[in-house]
Amino acid sequence: GWRCDAMCGLLSAAFDGNALQIQCYQCEEMKHNDCSTPEYIVNCTVNVQDMCQKEVLVKPDGIHYRKSCASSGACLIASSGYQQFCTGRLNSVCISCCNTPLCNGSKRKRPVPSAATSNLQTNQPLILFLLALKLLPLP
Numbered sequence: 001g002w003r004c005d006a007m008c009g010l011l012s013a014a015f016d017g018n019a020l021q022i023q024c025y026q027c028e029e030m031k032h033n034d035c036s037t038p039e040y041i042v043n044c045t046v047n048v049q050d051m052c053q054k055e056v057l058v059k060p061d062g063i064h065y066r067k068s069c070a071s072s073g074a075c076l077i078a079s080s081g082y083q084q085f086c087t088g089r090l091n092s093v094c095i096s097c098c099n100t101p102l103c104n105g106s107k108r109k110r111p112v113p114s115a116a117t118s119n120l121q122t123n124q125p126l127i128l129f130l131l132a133l134k135l136l137p138l139p
Helices: 006-016 072-081 115-135
Strands: 023-025 027-031 041-043 051-059 062-070 093-098
Touching: 023 051, 023 062, 051 072, 062 072, 072 093
Parallel strands: none
Antiparallel strands: 023 041, 027 062, 051 062, 051 093
């Protein structure tokens, strides 16, 4: 009954060299449509793009969505860099990263977590990423 999630996937990928591939939703500048439907699903590049990225931009004509596969390093840097612009008001830009299949789809509306928990969520994938780097044999 033991559940194996992202951590386990990273560990097995590091140990038996199995390809780690996830699927994400991908779209460019979709207006009023968060493109979380099957026709937007793509296979990410094996072992390179290990995360899904979601950008939510608030513009005068409404909310725009941009989604893609991403490498964890690039996505985490982008999301932390844009944290100050993620206000929910006009010209707000929010970038989020996640590392489970199709995790950049639509989310049910939930209460906004406190600053402490959102920092925790941002740092967790980074820790997993660094751990995976440590485990991978160096060339």
